[in-house]
Amino acid sequence: MKTAPRLLQNVKGSIPPADFYRAELPTMPPPRGGGWREGGLCPFHNDNHAGSFRVNLETGGFKCFACGAKGADVIAFIQLRDGLSFPEALRQLSDDWGV
Numbered sequence: 394m395k396t397a398p399r400l401l402q403n404v405k406g407s408i409p410p411a412d413f414y415r416a417e418l419p420t421m422p423p424p425r426g427g428g429w430r431e432g433g434l435c436p437f438h439n440d441n442h443a444g445s446f447r448v449n450l451e452t453g454g455f456k457c458f459a460c461g462a463k464g465a466d467v468i469a470f471i472q473l474r475d476g477l478s479f480p481e482a483l484r485q486l487s488d489d490w491g492v
């Protein structure tokens with residue numbers, strides 16, 4: 394499957410990481426400001442103690458200090474969480490967010 398550059402641009406440009414993580418991380422505390430924030434419970438391991446998972450609300454980056462899951466943007470988040478290839482993750486984001 395070939396990745397259309399326009400699809401990548403649309404997804405990257407149209408989904409604010411802050412909105413994305415508010416929707417995807419129900420346990421994330423209400424963020425104040427951008428940059429790296431507490432992300433609530435980590436979706437990548439069986440987390441029952443919030444505090445290890447951080448998200449960057451400007452870049453979409455994420456990092457868990459407990460299990461080591463990390464990525465640079467919301468596409469990487471979807472790839473890792475749902476076990477998708479890069480083009481598949483792009484398509485899913487595009488469908489889910491109507492971009």
Ligand SMILES: [Zn+2]
Binds near residue numbers: 438457459461462
């Ligand atoms: Zn984790």
